[in-house]
Amino acid sequence: MTANKTLNMITQRAVEEGIAMEIGKTSKQYFDACSIIEMNEQDMKELGIMRNTNVRVKSESGEVVVKATVGRQACYPGLCHIRQGVWANQVVPPRTQSTGAPQYSGFPVTVEPAPNDKLKTALELVQGAVGLWKGD
Amino acid sequence: MSELIIKNGYVFDPISGLKGDKADISVKDGKIVDKVSNKAEVIDAAGKTVMAGGVDIHCHVAGPKVNLGREMRPEDKFFRGEYRGGILKQGKRMEMGFSIPSTWKTGYAYARMGYTFTNEAAMPPLLAPHVHEEFRDTPILDQAAMPVFGNNWFCFEYIKNKELENNAAYIAWLLNATKGIGIKVVNPGGTEAWAWGENCTTINDPVPYFDITPAEIVKGLIEANEYLGLPHSVHIHGNNLGNPGNYKDTIDTLKLAEGTKAKNKFGREQVLHNTHLQFHSYKGTSWADFESGAKEVMDYVNSNKNITVDIGQVTLDETTTMTADGPFEYHLNQLNHIKWANVDVELETGSGIVPYIYDKNIKVCGIQWAIGLEIGLYAKDLMRVHITTDHPNAGPFTRYPRVIKWLMSQKAREATLDTMKWKDKVIAASNIASMDRELGLYDIAMMTRAGPAKALGLSSIYSLTKGADANIAIYNLDANKLPSDPELIEAAFQNTAYTLKEGVVVVKDGQIVAEPPKYTLWTKVNMPENAQVMHDIKEKFSRNYTVNLENYAVFDEHVHNARAIELDVA
């Protein structure tokens, strides 16, 4: 078991995310759909992460707490996926290789167990980032 | 009530028989009238040439293919560090692009050349709303578009089954659905074959699966066109475009019109318009022994009055080729290896786009240039031979003034020949050097407005006859004293002294000064609904199309300022 591990992260659409987005970005459905990371079971085992417990994901440009799952659309060992949206974008590097498109797919993140850390809501993350968050 | 009179100009209007006589043209409420009151605003045209607004019978200026060309060529706007065109903003919107200008530049640039009507040469019916959106955003110019029929599954089946009335009813329905003006045919059968990666290179090659030949398709469409009595004839880009030796296929195609007479109420006399004839007048067996076939083709055209043609003059520019002839563009890309776009459109048509450089230092390009001019210079009846560049295929429409210069001046032709690296080979493979004919302003008026307007069945709108729209071009050319420097001829045709659109001055001294409303022209055939055809349409839509029938016809609110040319079929 290791304390943390570097994985290759991607972020893509999911039908659950699409439905939830149309219900509303402040909805519980959106929170449930997007504040999760999908990874390979083997990586979870090595990190000592239990399914449905929280982990901290850090990249060159930020960090976020999300809930760890395996997910139906399997990642191979070393690959992880956070659905497109507010949580993923806390860690997506804005570098574009001079194309305009950020590095949404294929950037290193470190993942570590954070079972006691709380998940933040979408509004807290975004308003918090720009100094507008007033708390619950 | 607004009145205006253009005084003392040399007026050239072949439709009303004015051959450069000094005459006054009166305008009232946007129409040409016999006379106006003494309160009329006066434009002094003394020492200037006056013609009706120019009519472009064949250009690709709006729609999906043109726009994909714009989209895929940023370097057409910004070329080696320079913004091409160099036009300071003069209208409401900026002007962008060289070979495939933005809609705004298209409208402004045509108006500056004294043109007020363009006929978009290929509208894929499924994508018709796109064409009409671009018309909305093209200022000043009246516009029309021809839907393509030469690879349409409905037409294939009706023609194969010899169902003339059904074919005609379907055509009428589609003109209404797309708000189109007439029947365009591009590489009949060949584009459908291209959907399987194949082609039809002669008029007798069978179309895969459909058990029909290009010859049958063209004959069937001519028959339907005359059955309906549409304002324009079938407008064809035949098989085997752009290949050495194709002049024979061209004459074969033209012969399909033999024995058919025009039947319509619009004054049109031809039953077949062969577009961009230059691309179809090639002799030789390969690019190595490539030579002009203009003489052979024009001999045929000259002796057959039921045919009109336009030139498709190569202007020796870097341009963008685009056509519904999908296999041709693929073939071209295999030669030049620059980028290639292709769009096959379900049940109807296809298209391809490839950038192309007509380099005066390449022998073939020089010969192509010569062939186009030969077509104009061999012509006996210039009402039937129209100036185009098949914009943007052989060059951008903004080069029309240069084409006019070449046709009007042997000196100008020689000067261009002198810049060619393979001048001697170009001369050897063509007749251009021996041709001393120089066209005059009346000839040019026939080739750029009267002829195309008549061929389109629109001469009652686009001429200087009484009741016509007051679309007028006034050029800085003294008809009695044409400049000896041909460059001045080009300059005069590039920027008018005045262009009027429905009596409103839109260009003054080469500058855009007003942007009045413009029309979308289309052909409305009034005929009883054909139950069989409506049944066939419903069935194809439910089985094969990916758009619902009810969303296919362009909604009225998406047709900009529609103006229907109506006709009744019992």
Added chain:
Amino acid sequence: METVTMTLTSQPELFLECYNVTPDQFAGKSLAEIAALPAHEGKIQWKLGDFFKFDGKAGETAADTKIVVNGDVRRMKRFGQKMSAGEIVINNDTDMYIGGWMTGGKITVKGNADSFLGIAMEGGEILIEGDAQNHVGSAYRGDWRGMSGGLIRVKGKAGNDIGTAMTGGTIIIEGDAFIHVLTHAEGGTVIIKGDVEGRVGGQMVKGDAYIFGNILYPLPGFKKIATVEKEVDGATYTFDQFIGDLGERKTKKKGEIIYGNIYLKK
């Protein structure tokens, strides 16, 4: 050669487009005329004099004019764009399009340059003492005619798209490079003295890449054919020669197939 020294006096709020800072534009002008040349910050058209003070004297011709740029010009782009002769020395880091479309003369940047350095360059020389970003000597979007002549030397490292659609000239990166070297090239030479992550020579028809370090992910489209000695940038080394891109179309010259080459230092 006469020298104009321009020294930054105030920073733009956004970025300033210094497309007029070339020997061609300065030549034959007085300092006051030079200071009156336009420069854009977004939609605002300023004068160069609003941001720089000018000393010295311009030559009669571009070839006779040297421009020295002092101050923090990290927020200034397009120095030397389209220059044909003369010299520019930038004593600091600078931004994008340095030497874009240049046809002659020399540009030296004593610090780093950003992306689109020497884009579609036709001739002349660019020396960057620091790093460059992406699209060194590449083509403008959509153009199949990229850098066609001249020399770009970057002493530090560079990013992606080095010599994309290149047709001639030489690019030397003395440090590491990221991905896409000579992609779509139809000529030209790129020398990378450090390591490359990958994608060297993809879709290349013709051209030569010399890689002194490692290619982490080599393309399957290249095949080793020989070990050769070659003189590169003033010294001779032994290389493994690979030809490709075998997946791309090939041209023939005098009946022989022309390949792109990757020379990987042993």
Added chain:
Amino acid sequence: MPKVIENVGCPYCGCSCDDVRVTVSDDGKDILEVENVCAIGTEIFKHGCSKDRIKLPRMRQPDGSMKDISYEEAIDWTARHLLKAKKPLMYGFGSTNCEGQAAAARVMEIAGGMLDNCATICHGPSFLAIFDNGYPTCTLGEVKNRADVIVYWGSNPAHAHPRHMSRYSIFPRGFFTGKGQKKRTVIVIDPRFTDTANVADYHLQIKQGHDYELFNAFRMVIQGHGNDLPDEVAGVKKEQILEVAEIMKNARFGTVFFGMGLTHSDGRNHNIDIAISLTRDLNKVSKWTIMAMRGHYNITGPGVVWSWTFGFPYCLDLTKQNHAHMNPGETSSVDMAMRDEVDMFINIGTDAGAHFPIPAVKHLKKHPWVTIDPSINMASEISDLHIPVCICGVDVGGIVYRMDNVPIQFRKVIEPPEGVMDDETLLNKIADRMEELKAKGEA
């Protein structure tokens, strides 16, 4: 009597389905039932008739709260800030009709600013590839009627385009494809075993970020160099590459549908660039087309509209009055945000707050931020001004472009909340106001 409206367009994904049936209440204000639509589309129509729709513009107050203001005030505020800014940026258009996108072009040309759409973070790299290499494509009906081999590369329609496979590609029976799925071979290339891979005949589990190498390998086989391939490329075995290449070569009609697996990973545009090269190669031996799986129902629209308006599909720099400039990497929204190149931000018909990497959001937030959108979203909740508008396809119609560039005419199904403007009207009023202010010399 409830009214049934047929042939309604769905304003969700790039499939732009136009066969939706909507049942509307007697007064034309409520949607009672939606048929022929995926789960996501259903939610859009539900939201359209929600009683919680925002009906007035809201301006942020010094204490951070939002206060309702009139449309006139909102239009004036926006017009003045656009004129004042040196380089304002308008970005979005994921859910705007073409009429609105044309009006936006007018606004930003008058303002002298930057104009960009969601493609910039999505299929923008596909544009770059099209610039460099062209686009041999077709309409979706060609796939339905002819295709016998379908490749989904880096795209996952099961999630992002729910009806794509059933309406257009794998399952439908067309003119030459009467047997539907039975006669089609489906190949999915993706690093994950996605739900789309689950219905495929072949799934090549590629090593993430190495698509370019695999395309290169396929091209090698097509050019006759299959024997020179190494044993494995990008995590895929040589035998599997040879087998799949053979299927591609023998297709009667094949289509490659690609998605953000290509546009978002290393190399971006070049992954598509080489996919286009492969498509071209395949046309020597067979018939092949390629298509971008565009995300939103009209995100193809701005590229189309702005190409005819300015000649460029996105990343437009309109600051120079006489000409437009475009160069992604410089004039692209996220790059400009990160470089602090813009000094005002209008987020329209999208949610940059949720979908931009958060550092870009922080940079943009240094300057005035306006959100034009029917909904409450992350962008609206950090803006200085939020202006609500109609929902295209629900309470306003208009033309939209499907992923294959086919224009689809959308219909209005219910009345908008009272007083709420559509994008086109609002934007034209902002443009008119700017012209007024300029004429008065107040700018």
